[in-house]
Amino acid sequence: METVVIRSLEPLIAELRARGFAVVAPTTRDKVIRMGEIASESELPRGCGDEQEPGRYRLREGDDEMLFGFAASPDSAKRYTQPPSRTLFRMRGESIEEPEAEVPRVALLGVRACDLAALAVQDRVFLGGRHPDPDYRRRREALFLVAVNCAVPGGTCFCVSMGTGPKATAGYDLALTELAGPHRFVAEPGSACGAEILGALPRVPAANADLDAAEEVSRTAAEHMGRRVDTEGIKERVAGAHDSPRWQQVASRCLTCANCTMVCPTCFCTTVEDSTDLTEGAAERIERWDSCFTLGFTEVGGAPVRGSGAARYRQWLTHKFSTWFDQFGTSGCVGCGRCITWCPVGIDVTEELANLP
Amino acid sequence: MGAPRRSSRRSSASGPGGARPRLAVWKFASCDGCQLTLLDCEEELLSVAARVEIAYFLEASSAPGPGPYDLSLVEGSITTPDDLERIRHVRRVSRRLVTIGACATAGGIQALRDFADVREFLSVVYARPDYIATLDRSTPISAHVPVDFELRGCPIDRRQLLEVVSAFLAGRRPVVPPNSVCVECKARGNACVMVAHGTPCLGPVTQAGCGALCPAFNRGCYGCFGPMESPNVRALNRQLRELGMSTPELVRVYRTFNAAEEPFRQAAEDADPELLDHETAPEKAPEKAPGKAPGEDRGGRR
Ligand code: SF4
Ligand code: SF4
Ligand code: SF4
Ligand code: SF4
Numbered sequence: 001m002e003t004v005v006i007r008s009l010e011p012l013i014a015e016l017r018a019r020g021f022a023v024v025a026p027t028t029r030d031k032v033i034r035m036g037e038i039a040s041e042s043e044l045p046r047g048c049g050d051e052q053e054p055g056r057y058r059l060r061e062g063d064d065e066m067l068f069g070f071a072a073s074p075d076s077a078k079r080y081t082q083p084p085s086r087t088l089f090r091m092r093g094e095s096i097e098e099p100e101a102e103v104p105r106v107a108l109l110g111v112r113a114c115d116l117a118a119l120a121v122q123d124r125v126f127l128g129g130r131h132p133d134p135d136y137r138r139r140r141e142a143l144f145l146v147a148v149n150c151a152v153p154g155g156t157c158f159c160v161s162m163g164t165g166p167k168a169t170a171g172y173d174l175a176l177t178e179l180a181g182p183h184r185f186v187a188e189p190g191s192a193c194g195a196e197i198l199g200a201l202p203r204v205p206a207a208n209a210d211l212d213a214a215e216e217v218s219r220t221a222a223e224h225m226g227r228r229v230d231t232e233g234i235k236e237r238v239a240g241a242h243d244s245p246r247w248q249q250v251a252s253r254c255l256t257c258a259n260c261t262m263v264c265p266t267c268f269c270t271t272v273e274d275s276t277d278l279t280e281g282a283a284e285r286i287e288r289w290d291s292c293f294t295l296g297f298t299e300v301g302g303a304p305v306r307g308s309g310a311a312r313y314r315q316w317l318t319h320k321f322s323t324w325f326d327q328f329g330t331s332g333c334v335g336c337g338r339c340i341t342w343c344p345v346g347i348d349v350t351e352e353l354a355n356l357p
Numbered sequence: 358m359g360a361p362r363r364s365s366r367r368s369s370a371s372g373p374g375g376a377r378p379r380l381a382v383w384k385f386a387s388c389d390g391c392q393l394t395l396l397d398c399e400e401e402l403l404s405v406a407a408r409v410e411i412a413y414f415l416e417a418s419s420a421p422g423p424g425p426y427d428l429s430l431v432e433g434s435i436t437t438p439d440d441l442e443r444i445r446h447v448r449r450v451s452r453r454l455v456t457i458g459a460c461a462t463a464g465g466i467q468a469l470r471d472f473a474d475v476r477e478f479l480s481v482v483y484a485r486p487d488y489i490a491t492l493d494r495s496t497p498i499s500a501h502v503p504v505d506f507e508l509r510g511c512p513i514d515r516r517q518l519l520e521v522v523s524a525f526l527a528g529r530r531p532v533v534p535p536n537s538v539c540v541e542c543k544a545r546g547n548a549c550v551m552v553a554h555g556t557p558c559l560g561p562v563t564q565a566g567c568g569a570l571c572p573a574f575n576r577g578c579y580g581c582f583g584p585m586e587s588p589n590v591r592a593l594n595r596q597l598r599e600l601g602m603s604t605p606e607l608v609r610v611y612r613t614f615n616a617a618e619e620p621f622r623q624a625a626e627d628a629d630p631e632l633l634d635h636e637t638a639p640e641k642a643p644e645k646a647p648g649k650a651p652g653e654d655r656g657g658r659r
Contacts, residue, residue: 030575032548055596057553074548084544253595256587257561258536262543275520276527278404289544294536295586309587344539344551344561345596 052154055346071154076265113165118265156337251309258291260339381413385433391458424450542569590624
């Protein structure tokens with residue numbers, strides 16, 4: 001199907017809901033753009049923008065008509081593909097039950113190019129190996145992805161360096177580019193399901209002027225990246241910096257709080273916890289998000305292998321930009337900037353990379 | 358729901374010799390809030406009572422049962438000469454001793470006396486200070502007797518208390534992660550109040566357990582659960598100053614329920630190095646009881 005222009009998102013939202021999807025889109029909550037379920041276009045953060053810098057986020061409330069005038073929010077798709085905790089099994093006496101959680105069909109409206117790249121990375125992690133994760137697969141397959149091409153990158157974004165954005169090129173069901181004057185969206189299907197849904201909406205064919213304007217949005221966005229990383233030989237450079245004194249310096253600032261890994265859309269580490277009920281014979285095992293910044297992560301025989309903050313920071317940066325290639329054949333970083341913005345002390349991976357020998 | 362699978366594994370966990378394990382709850386200098394958490398476990402309390410014999414629990418009944426006890430939960434800090442005697446008795450009659458709450462684990466809010474002259478307080482507050490038998494310092498239980506597990510919080514968290522009791526009954530290690538509050542905060546789906554609002558938060562240096570309650574309501578963390586496993590208080594202090602906190606404000610946030618915990622003590626001193634000069638407190642924290650090397654306590658809390 002051709003690229004088309006739609007004037008409003010209302011019919012799209014209604015169509016998705018009619019097909020049984022919960023529509024999850026940017027909203028404002030506690031002065032932050034958050035992903036939340038919506039029923040109507042009027043719940044989108046009209047006129048809002050964001051200021052993002054290391055360790056600092058501020059919402060700007062404006063009065064223009066744009067609905068997506070901000071960059072990546074703290075919420076990536078990870079929460080939907082890999083929830084913060086899930087039950088692996090329950091045991092009572094002699095029987096073990098592995099509950100299959102109900103997986104709601106979710107339409108994520110407003111995912112960014114970096115988020116799509118992160119989903120592709122997660123797919124390799126969870127589905128690419130010898131033991132694909134069926135829970136992840138079910139959640140992943142329940143997603144309908146409506147990408148919105150970034151117009152206003154954040155101060156911590158560097159998707160251009162990582163080759164993942166700002167324009168969505170693959171992995172979506174529908175991709176939108178928001179245009180002003182008059183307010184409209186250039187919409188392009190990326191899957192059969194996306195084409196079918198688009199076919200059900202009021203639309204007009206995209207004129208050359210619309211396509212040019214959409215290209216211009218992505219071109220301008222690419223020129224306004226908040227940050228950049230020199231990726232030339234990065235895998236070897238980071239691996240070679242194992243004994244650099246730089247790790248000590250960053251460790252003096254790092255809180256080992258794990259926020260960076262929690263917000264990162266590709267970090268996938270978990271731990272399992274067993275609990276026993278006070279009723280005799282009942283037990284449960286859950287899996288929950290963990291991080292290489294916790295001491296328990298490398299605990300062997302009662303003591304952590306990576307005890308120092310320096311060793312833990314080095315693990316995070318080295319995994320993202322070096323050993324991830326060995327493990328999954330790709331970078332572990334997609335340049336979304338979340339770890340920079342949401343680090344409470346504003347430690348910046350791009351700066352740390354630049355400072356390595 | 359998937360079809361239940363059969364397994365040949367047997368369940369374990371029953372009291373020695375089939376008898377119900379005997380539980381005691383003891384109180385030292387404290388506000389009773391942590392003991393009340395046990396009473397607050399209304400639903401679960403019935404199954405607790407079915408699984409254990411609640412042999413000594415002043416808050417719920419006035420009949421102290423005779424020892425020995427399989428599990429003693431101890432609330433409160435040691436502040437009087439009498440306490441010193443009593444805690445030794447408690448240890449003698451308890452197979453396992455678990456402290457509950459900031460008072461028993463860190464000395465509590467009353468450990469603020471450690472930074473001042475107690476005799477001075479006494480003369481101001483009491484008409485006959487000579488009637489008052491009190492120690493100069495408020496110390497955690499572990500400064501006097503070996504402790505099997507320390508449960509943190511002011512007050513403790515209900516779920517964590519049930520976890521600790523269940524774990525001891527099942528003979529396994531309690532799952533009480535010593536990582537930062539931030540881990541729970543992100544799992545809960547809060548946006549960080551420090552980053553998004555510039556609100557000072559102790560979450561990054563504080564142990565998880567509360568479920569990131571305060572940030573969920575747009576407040577910064579108050580540090581009720583004490584220092585996390587690897588707190589970098591200097592780095593946090595620099596950021597809190599950036600957010601506009603003054604030296605006295607910084608000292609105040611660390612000098613609350615866990616003021617005497619070494620990393621929080623150091624945090625206050627890092628904020629105001631002059632504290633070191635004009636305070637009457639002994640320079641060092643009390644030695645932990647024998648059997649516990651410094652630094653080992655973190656592991657013991659896992
Ligand atoms: S490492 Fe940072 S910038 Fe890269 S994908 Fe993760 S959160 Fe985004
Ligand atoms: S950086 Fe750390 S938390 Fe993230 S995937 Fe790697 S080891 Fe796991
Ligand atoms: S880099 Fe920042 S977010 Fe990550 S652990 Fe260190 S202080 Fe926390
Ligand atoms: S609000 Fe506090 S506890 Fe939550 S992530 Fe931020 S610093 Fe950590």
